[in-house]
Each structure stands twice: as structure tokens, then as C-alpha cells.
Amino acid sequence: MPKMNGNFSKLEKNYLFINIAQKVNAFKQANPDADIIRMGIGDVTLPIAKPVIDAMKKGADEMGVKETFRGYEDSGAGYDFLKEQIAAYYKSFGADVKASEIRINDGAKSDCGNIQDIFAEDNVVLVTDPVYPVYVDSNVMSGRKIICADSNEENGFAAMPDGNVHADIIYLCSPNNPTGSAYTKDQLKVWIDYAIANGAVIIYDAAYEAFITDPDIPRSIFCVEGARKCAIELCSLSKTAGFTGMRAGYTVIPDELEFPTSDGSMVSVSQIWGRRQGSKFNGVSYPVQCAAYAVFTEEGMRATRENIAYYQENAKIMTDTLTRLGIQFTGGVNSPYVWFKCPNGMTSWEFFDYLLANACVVGTPGAGFGKNGEGWFRLTAFGDRDRTIEAMQRLEKLIGSAS
């Protein structure tokens, strides 16, 4: 009889955001007239820019004509026209990445979850806590040992490495999900030096790079010296261009990155990942790749930057409210996430229920992201302007009157 993978029993039964969705649905059923404002899941709300939609439709039309129809890609790694555009995008903020080092995927979450396939099971995984659950869950499923570096009030929710602790695989997310903190170039250099000293690999999630405004915060780990010797970068168009429902992202593995396999011989990380993807993935939909291409054109960049500016203004409205209320927070700058301390000593889930019941606002309990998240709460700036203002007014009324 087949035995199921027992590691799944070590996971929470449901993914955090599915739990939240279920709680919200239950509340909706009990309160059908409630005017709920969702600021929980990190999903965008603005429509996709017109040049991007037009490019997708053009790609779709090509699929309907014999001469321009496209089937399987030879490599499944993405079309050169898109990869070259992304390489130029990297260059625009000072990261030197070759088109051939980029692989297109159906969103960073897939690669983020699947990348662990290529590493042995006895590696020690280091995550910063609070943490995006995918880093942990995908490694728990494979039975790996996971250790944490604490992101907390003391370090501004930007954990730094401890030279006395050994790790083989390090997950970093900057700007951070969920805390909104972002590493400076100097801080990232410390992580890179630590990784090289440990011979470790850094899996760097840059999904929120488009929100960076501060020139001291690198848009890519490959803006920092030494990264090519130790880092893999994952990025996504979800937040850059509203692709949460379109599904496209990319992964960068430097050509020179190599690590030993079980017999001690060195192997190319890029080649092993290519082999994994060649067997378990078949590339991204051609019209989606056409849409992604358009994001990186001048016209597409202009249009998508307008959407990001809109969300950044939302974030400012949120942080202004928290400042007025005297609530401690991180993020909101260089990040679409605002991470704040639950008022009146409430736990994260207590505040979740309190906010939902009394203000009909949905957020994400910090405790869902790890032990250092307890007592903290995440709201996203991806909402509608009017709804963001409305939510902040409700919050101000609720907390102002309670305190």
C-alpha cells in the first residue's frame, strides 16, 4: 500500500491564507450585509495596464494562426525576447544578469516551493522569522531541519546572521513579506559574507523590489558584491505589474554557482535546476509571456509605475494613520506591507477577530508568519484608495475610542 509523505502531518492542515479565507467566509455567512474591506492577502486590485493587455491579446491572436502558432518551447525556460527584456531591466538598476541566466516561471511561488527539490534533504535551512510560509512549508514537506534568525522589534524586523550558527540554505526576502522591512546594501553584504563563509546558498526573494524608493536599498541581491558566488534570486510580476491572476515570474541563477553533490563532485546549480524544470515543468503560456514582455517596455514600465505609485500613496495613508494613533510599525516605505503592533496587548489572532468583528477589516495575523510575529499584524496597501481611507477611518475610530 502506498504510504503518504508523513512530513505533511507536521504542517498546519491548511495554508495560512486558506485559513483566513475560511474565517472570512464564515463571518460573511453570519453577517451577509457586512461591508468587508480586505487588506489581508497581498493581492493587487488595480487592473493590468493597457499595453500589457494589448500584448497578451496580440499573443493570443498569434496562437490562432498557423504561421504564428507556438507550441512547446524547446527549453521551457522562457522566450529570449522576454529574458532579454528582463536582463535589461536588471541592468537599469545596476545588476549584471545575463538573459541566459534567467528562467521564466508561472509565478515566484512555484519556483520558491520547488527549488528545494534540487538540494539534499540533510541541509540545514535558515529562515528569518516572521517568514513567508512557503519557505518553511516546502522544506518541512521534505523533512529538512529549519532554524530561525529572529526579526523583531529590537532589530527593526530585519534579522542579521549569527556567525556562530551554521546554515546551508538561507531564505531572505527583501523588501520583506510580512514585515515590510528592507535590507540596505551593507546589511545584504553581511548576509553574503556569512553565506560565503558557511559555503551556503542564499535563496533571495525579490518579489517586492518594484516598491523600493530608497537608493540605499538594492533592487536585486545581484547589486551587491559576492552575490554571484552564493545567491539564487526569485522575482515575480505579481506585485510589479499586477500579475497575481496572470501568473509570471522569473528565477536567476548565476552561471558560476555550483555546489557539491553527494559524491563530493561539484555540480552546476543552474544545470540541475534546468534538469528539474525540464522534467516537471513545461514553460509559461505564450500569451502570458507576451504580456510580461510588454511590462518591461518603456510604455509598459510607465503604466505599471503609475499603479505602484497609487499603492505607495495608500501605504502613506496607512502609516500616517498609525503614526497618529501612536502605533509602532515597520514597512509602508519601500514596501506595500505595513506591519504593526496589535493595540492593547492583543495577540495577532485576537486582533484579527476584533478587527473583523468591529471594523469589518480583514488583515493577516502576524503569528501566522512565525513566533516573532505574535502580537503583530500585517495590512497591505494593495487596496482601492477609497477603501483604504475608509478602513483607516474605521481603525482610527475603533482604536482611538478603545484606547
Added chain:
Amino acid sequence: MPKMNGNFSKLEKNYLFINIAQKVNAFKQANPDADIIRMGIGDVTLPIAKPVIDAMKKGADEMGVKETFRGYEDSGAGYDFLKEQIAAYYKSFGADVKASEIRINDGAKSDCGNIQDIFAEDNVVLVTDPVYPVYVDSNVMSGRKIICADSNEENGFAAMPDGNVHADIIYLCSPNNPTGSAYTKDQLKVWIDYAIANGAVIIYDAAYEAFITDPDIPRSIFCVEGARKCAIELCSLSKTAGFTGMRAGYTVIPDELEFPTSDGSMVSVSQIWGRRQGSKFNGVSYPVQCAAYAVFTEEGMRATRENIAYYQENAKIMTDTLTRLGIQFTGGVNSPYVWFKCPNGMTSWEFFDYLLANACVVGTPGAGFGKNGEGWFRLTAFGDRDRTIEAMQRLEKLIGSAS
């Protein structure tokens, strides 16, 4: 230092089809004027039907308007509008599958490769040989023991189970890739009885079901009694509707399917798979799901059936040629694949090189699919009509003159 997954060194360095692409590219560079006909990789050539393209464009337009924009799906399992359409499609050929038992994916290859994540590593995997490489490679990467049931000349390349051999996870593909053979209802019943007696799970790849014309050949394993107790079915729109470059498929797991986990307690396969997908996948592009929906409408079905009929006529041209040449084959009926014995005792790769060099026709060496494939060769009926005729004329000239 991170150790790479050592199981990768047990794989061929490249995925079969990437090897072939490299060989063909080398030939092209050496012979820039060669008029190459590609009948190797199982890729379609006809454009996607107009109602399907129109639906995708409509979906793209919705993504460009705030009121109809769609971001993340709550579940990532696919929209109900599509799943209900697929459930109705199943019903049309006598398989009772609930919409809620279907999960939409970005092509069957992904789920086919990833499904092994949910099983323990010490399960014994049974594949029929010759075999679609993904079943083997994805399990080799996880270090599982793999055993084979032989598909060969004696059994018409339709392997049947050996009651004396134990297996936990059984991969079946019918109509078969690469051999084109298809199991009858009675044969599938034998496999199901064997699986139930072993307490095994069958992972059933139905990617080519749309090519079935014989009423004795079931379009789904769920047309056969007992399948709900032991089977997971994977299917794809790649061959049904030319989606190789569009990327959509679906996986069916019956609600009642459960197996023990490491502590002996029974767990729901569907729930564990949902947990896996919830952590490592984020759903399929909305406009792609709109396109997939249109495939299953009356208009879409009519249009896609025309394409399949075209490929079926190609297959007939190919099998007629082989019959004239006195070459033994399977497939071509109920299947887009024609699987034949290499002439003059050549090995599969010898014939690959011979055919490429002397007829500029690319096929797939049977040996690439396993030991029983040695001396056999696969051609696909997915080509252009004129090119298929031309390829068969070249083959007839080459083999006719050589024999």
C-alpha cells in the same frame, strides 16, 4: 555547504527531448539548407480554434478593467466555471467526476512530476516500459525504487500486471505515450483489481484520450468500476485542443481516495495534494482558464474535434505507409503516435541518425523511453498534412530502396 540532491546524478544529464533538440540543432548548423520535417516531439501544429482564442482575449480584456480584474484565486485549484465544464465533459463519456474533485493546472506534466511529493520515499513505483520519462525521472529525483512491467511485441506494447510482483504506486498511460497502444475496459479492470489487491494507487495519464475512437477503449479510468478506490487521473488540453503553448490541464482525485501516512492513520489524498499545491502553486492564468473553458463549450468542442480529425487522418497516412513497407507498428488508431520497428535491425538511435541524415525527418528513438523501446521508433501525427505526406514519401523512398 549545501549539498545538492545526489539523485540527480542517477539521471541522464538532459531530458530526452532536450537531447534531441540539440542533435537537430547541430544537424541544422551543419546543413543550413536541409528541409527538416519534425515528427519527434509530440507537439501539435494546427492553430488554436477561434472560439478558444476569442475567449482568451475576452478574459484578457477583463483583466484590464477594474470591475472585472481577477487576482489570486482563493484556492488556486481553478475556477468553478471551468471545473464544472470539465465535469460535464467527463459525464459525456460515462465517467462520474465531481467538479470539486478536479484541480486545474498549467499542464499535465507539472502535476505528473509533482504528484510524487505527496507520497513517502520508500514506496515501490511500477511503470510500464517503454515509458514517458517524467514518471521515472521525477521518482529517481526522490530516490524511489522503480520496477517495470514490460510492454513489448508479445503483448502488443500493452503491459499487464504480474500478480507476483508488489507495487505501491503504478503509472499507466493510455492511450500510451510512446507506443500508441490503448487499454480496453477489460484490461484496465485487471490493473484496477491488481491495484486494489496491492492497496496501490494508480496514477493514470489520459493526455491522449481525445484520440480514442474505439468504443471499447475508455476515455477515462473513471469509466471503469473500482477506479475511484485506487486512481488519480491526469489530463491535459495540450493534445485535446492544441494547448502545448497555452498550458492548461487538470487532475482528478476522488474524494474517497485515502492512504495511510507514516503513523498508520489514513489521510485524504485530495487534501494532501491540495496542501502541496496551496504551498507550491498559485493557480493558472485567468485568461488561460477562459480559453480552456471555451474548449469544452459546444462550439469549442466542434472546432477542436476538427483538428483532431485532421491529425487522425495524418496517422492513417502514416500507418498506410508502414503497412505498404511491411513494417510492424502499434498505435495510429486511438492515438496520435505511431510506434514502429526500426528497419534492417537498426537500433533506435542508429535509425534516428539514419533518418535525419538521409530523409531529414526527426523522430524519437524508442530506446529513449526504456529498454523495451530499443529497436523501435516513434513518429507523431501532429504535423502538417503536406509535410506528413512528404515525410512518408521520403521514408518510403529510403526504406523501399534500402530493403
